[in-house]
Every structure is written in structure tokens, then in C-alpha cells.
Amino acid sequence: MATVEIRSVRKAYDDHEVIHGVDVLIPDREFVVLVGPSGCGKSTLLRMIAGLEEITSGEIAIDGRVVNEVRAKERDIAMVFQNYALYPHMNVYKNMAFSLRLKGMPQAEIDERVRQAAKILNLSELLERQPRQLSGGQRQRVAMGRAIVRNPKVFLFDEPLSNLDAKLRVAMRTEIKDLHLRLGATTVYVTHDQLEAMTMADRIVVMSEGNVEQIGSPLDLYDRPDNIFVAGFLGSPAMNFFKGVVGRDGKTTHVEAPGLRLPLPDWPDLDIGRPVTYGVRPEDLELSGAPGCNISCRVVVVEGTGSGTLIVAQTPAGNLTAAFEGRPKAKPGDTLALYPTLDHVHLFDAADGKRLGAPT
């Protein structure tokens, strides 16, 4: 197993730069998820680690050895692709044994490794099947088996669950995470699904437009997003944002948005009149709270999810979403007072979107 160090890595196609200097250090045995919207460069970064894309500048080191000039097959990494990329003319056993056979490993050892991996992945019954006879989830497991038998330094996953239906995706998520806990292999996992990132990662790297926006543990990023992009990307439904300026009324500060006064807790170093973006997550809105510290709104839609309820409501400064456990009594047209949990309120600079400190 190994560390992966990504240092000032850039990638350009001709004159068009798509990754603008990325630094990520991945310690041994860590499960790191690269997440971001389509086109943010996460897959390109993964492919550079794999050796499938050239590194324009900067360095990538695996286990302390710079691999910029090392060919993919000599990097000792294994990759699981979104469309599985199984060899269609080989059965499951042969698919998994292929790389070992190329290495010239003795047949007995190949057999042991393949059967071991098949056992871990519940594929023992399917070893003679052709890929086209397998379901999506089974194919995905074969693709993982092909990676496991090699016992590589690093596992790379490129959106491995995107082709599966929702239910299977949740099941495979658990399987991959469980596999990581058992094998303890350094893993880099690419997805555009923030929920996958939140549930699977030891650490998340949020990317956008070829830059790293923030690196940290899932809950860190969720609770203390560095900027509006991270705040809006992680969490579903997404965080509510309101643009406004900081105001003061007697002793209390608030954010003055068009037609709306948003309550703030005590916040150090906050200039009155400063333009800011006020952020509050849907689950941090309550139906009761301190008097005056509320947002008045009119209910537009009530969505019951079974375990909870989402309320979309209209305010003069735009719509907001609130998430509640249980089934609060509200119907479209009702006027509602929502109370933000004050110490969970986020403030961002209106100009550059950066996080502004934290409430005291």
C-alpha cells in the first residue's frame, strides 16, 4: 500500500488549461473522494494518477516515487471504470486472471488469488459466466475483483456506480466501503454525487473548474465550507443563500436582504454595511425559536418524503427550502415563521464567496 502525492499538477490540452495547479496529499490507507460537477477536472486528475493522461506540469508521486514518466502498467495501480471495461470475450475468471497471466504468475497462485477475490466479492458461483450474462452490479463486482487480485498499491475508481440504478448504488456504496475497510488499500474515488462522497470518504476533495475548492473530512466540509461553492455543492437539498448587507439594530446584528431581515448570532469582526451572502441549511430552520429571530415566508410546496417533510417557501428575497423530521402541519399558501439555528448560520463574502469567520 502507498501514499499518493499530487504536487502543483496542471493539465492543458494544447493551449487550453483544464487543471490549474492542484495539490493533494493522500496518506497510506486513506479513502479519498474527488467530487465536483461535470467538467471540474476530477476524472482527468484520476487519469493522470493512473497514467492514462500525461501530466503537463507538476508531479505525482506514488509511494514516494515520482511517476510522471512511468508508464501506466508500471505504476502498480488498479482502476475500476464507470462502464466496467470488462473484456467481453473472457469469462469472469479469465477477466480477473488476465493481468496475473500477463505477469507470468504460476497458475496455482493465479487460481488462489482469483478464488480468494471471488469469495470476498460473492462471485464464486459466477466464475464461468460471460460478462454479457451478468447484471450491472455483478459486472461492477467483477471489475473490482480484477483490481483486487492484483493487490495494487493504489485503487482508483472512476464513477463506478453511475451506471447502476439507485437502489443498487446504495448497496454497492456499502460494499466498496466495506472492502476498503477490509483491504485497507489507499483509494482514490471519483464521483459527481455528493452523497457518495459524504458517505464513503475519509476525506473529500471538492473540485470546481480545474481547482481544488476545499479538502477535508466530510463533516468538516459540511459544517465549515470554505466558500459558497462547497457550501452549495454538499448537502441535499442544498443550502439556502440570501444576498444582503450586514445591519445592526441596537445590540443585535442581522443581514438585511431585500424585504427580509435575517437573524445573526454574535459575530466578531463584522463591519456594518458589508455586502455578504447569508447561508442556512434546510435542516437548520426550525418552526420555533427566540422571538424576532425568524424569517417570514409563504409556503409554496410541501413535499413529504415519508421520514420527513420538505417545505419550499417564498420570501421577498427568493425561495428557500426547509427540511423537517416528522410531518409539520403546513399547506401551500400558509404563512410560516422559520427560525434559523443561529450557531449553524454561514456567512460568505459577497464578492469572492469566501467564508467569513464563524459566530462566537
Place this chain on the structure above:
Amino acid sequence: MTKTHDIGDVSNDGTGTMRDNYKGYLFILPALLMLVVILGFPALAAFLQSFNLMWVAKPGFSLGAYRALVDDAEFLHSLFNTVVFVVVVVSSHLVVGLSIALLLNMDIKFKWMWRVVAILPWTMPDVIGGLVWRFMFDTLPGIVNSVLLRTHLTTEPVDWLGQPGLAFFAVILAESWRGYPYVMLILLAGLQSIPRQQYEAAELDGCSALQKFMYVTMPNLKHMFIISLVLDTVWESRLFGMVYSMTGGGPGYSSQILTLLSYKQYFQFFNVSYGAAMAVVLATVLFFISLPYLRLSMRQQI
């Protein structure tokens, strides 16, 4: 109550589908009629003629035409020529077609231009192609002899189309050139449908370029290979214009293939049953050759 009603609807849907099918046949009727007129009828006519049943002086069932075939040296020689011709030409199409398809599938500059150039031979009508090659192989002004003489590879012009073995060789060479783009296009389409990730997975698994070709490219191309093999075999067995315009089957009948002989017997000597019998034999053989293709298309694995 609602449920019963729903079930009634379903059975109605069944008959509705029947009616839709019937409508479907109406739509393909014009095309079907065309096929019957220009394909079905001539085929049936040739079949009947070969048994002396139609358009002959004294109609009456007879296997005479087929019996005569077995003893006809010219027929046997043409049959042999056809087999040699098809085997050599189709093999060269597969080799050349695959090689060029592989080149065109790489990241090269001006790709579209190379593709156009590579397809050009196929755009030439076979009669014209035959005439052009005839000029090229001509004894005096032909470019082939001209090059051979100027490079001092020969001291006298070679009579390419006037000597039995050479004439057949020249025809094979010309058709190898004219027909490869068809195979190339099928194989190129096959190459382009191979997912890039399979190559990448192979790369990570430790494959060399040659191993990627063996373990990824070739297995993925298998179906396309069978398809082009069968289609090209059928196509080349039916070839007429190229050979007719280049050598006319000569000298003697040294470069004669079955289609030419059939044509000669039917339209020049008016041995109607005899010419038709040859066509029926050829068509029957080709039908069996195309079976693998038909099976593949039925399984919809093209």
C-alpha cells in the same frame, strides 16, 4: 368494476396490435412489389430455365443442363478460377482493409482527408476500374511497363494481359485494389465501437501494444470480421464488370470466372438453360456461404 374494464382494454389492445401489423405490411408493400419484380421474378425465371421449363424452344423438365456442367472443362476451369480469385482477393481485402482501418483509427493529422483517399477505389464503377487497369497494364503506353522499363527491371515490355497466368494475376491485383475499402469501412466501424476503456484497462493490466491488439482489438472485431468475410466473399463471387472490361476472361479462358461464362453462354451463345444452370449453382453456393451472416443478423449481434 374498474379492473374488469381495464382487462377488457388489454385484450382490445391485442387486436389493435394485429391491425397495426396489417397496416405495417401495407406500408412495405410498394417496396416488396419492387423486389418481387426486379429480384424475385428473374430469380424464379432463371431457376425454371435451368430445368428447361421456360423461354426455351421445347419446354419440358430436364436435368440436362446440370449434367452437362460436370463434363464441361471450361466450366470446371472457371469454377476453379472463381475459387482462387475469391480466396486471394478476399484475403487481401481483409489484410489491407484491416491495416488501413487500424491506421485510420489512430490519432493522425488530416484524418478525414486520409479517409476520403482510402475510400476512393471503391467509388469507381468496376467497369471503369477494369478499363483503367487495362490501360495501366498495356504493353506499350501502360504505366506498369513504363516503370519496369525505366527502372531496368525488364528490358522488354511485359504482355501482362496477353499471357494466361499473368492476366489472371493482373485481374486479381486490380480487384484487390478496388474492393478493399468496403472491408475497411466495416472494420473501421468495428474498431470505433470498441470502448476506449477496454484499451485503458488492458494498459493498466500490463498489456503491450501487440497484446492489446490480440486481446482487445481482435476479439472485439470478431463479428465484424465474419460479416466482412461473408459479404465480401459473396460480392467477389458475383463480380463481373471488372474482369469483363479488363480481360474479358482471356486469353482463352485463363482468367474467366463463373459469372463471365454464365453470361457468355446465356447472352452470346443463347444456351439459355445452360447459362441459367450455372447462375443457379453459383447462387446456391453463395446462399450457403452467407448463412453465418444471416445467423449473426438474426441474433442481432452485428
